[in-house]
Amino acid sequence: MRGLEAPEKIVTALDGGKRPPVTVTINGHTWKTRVAIMRGRHLIGLSNANRKAAGVEIGDKITVEIELDLEPRVAAIPSDLAKALRADPLARASFEELSDSKRREHVRVIESAKKPETRSRRIEKTITTLRDTAKDPRRTS
Numbered sequence: 001m002r003g004l005e006a007p008e009k010i011v012t013a014l015d016g017g018k019r020p021p022v023t024v025t026i027n028g029h030t031w032k033t034r035v036a037i038m039r040g041r042h043l044i045g046l047s048n049a050n051r052k053a054a055g056v057e058i059g060d061k062i063t064v065e066i067e068l069d070l071e072p073r074v075a076a077i078p079s080d081l082a083k084a085l086r087a088d089p090l091a092r093a094s095f096e097e098l099s100d101s102k103r104r105e106h107v108r109v110i111e112s113a114k115k116p117e118t119r120s121r122r123i124e125k126t127i128t129t130l131r132d133t134a135k136d137p138r139r140t141s
Contacts, residue, residue, distance in 0.1 A: 003043035
């Protein structure tokens with residue numbers, strides 16, 4: 001992972017706070033992210049996947065378009081996970097208390113399964129983790 005430094009005046013002009021959610025476009029490739037702050041510098045992460053998709057290499061001089069992203073960041077819940085959550089009110093309540101980023105992480109883990117049986121195991125594990133977190137709020141999922 002590499003980062004692009006965003007000038008402070010540009011981040012301030014976005015008027016989205018210190019770590020604004022943004023949409024970044026390089027060479028027609030667009031993704032959503034958040035501006036990070038590290039050692040007083042405003043950085044935008046540029047993963048290997050986004051670098052490849054944008055057709056750029058480390059060290060290239062590039063033009064970057066940055067826009068404030070005002071759309072809510074909501075995880076799309078797959079139907080099989082939604083069904084499992086409906087069947088377990090304790091797990092569902094725990095899931096609903098999670099931040100969108102934590103919800104998206106659970107969904108990402110489930111969606112990345114290549115085999116149906118792996119996906120089912122991951123859903124079961126997610127439900128168990130959520131249920132256990134609801135029972136013991138000191139745990140995080």
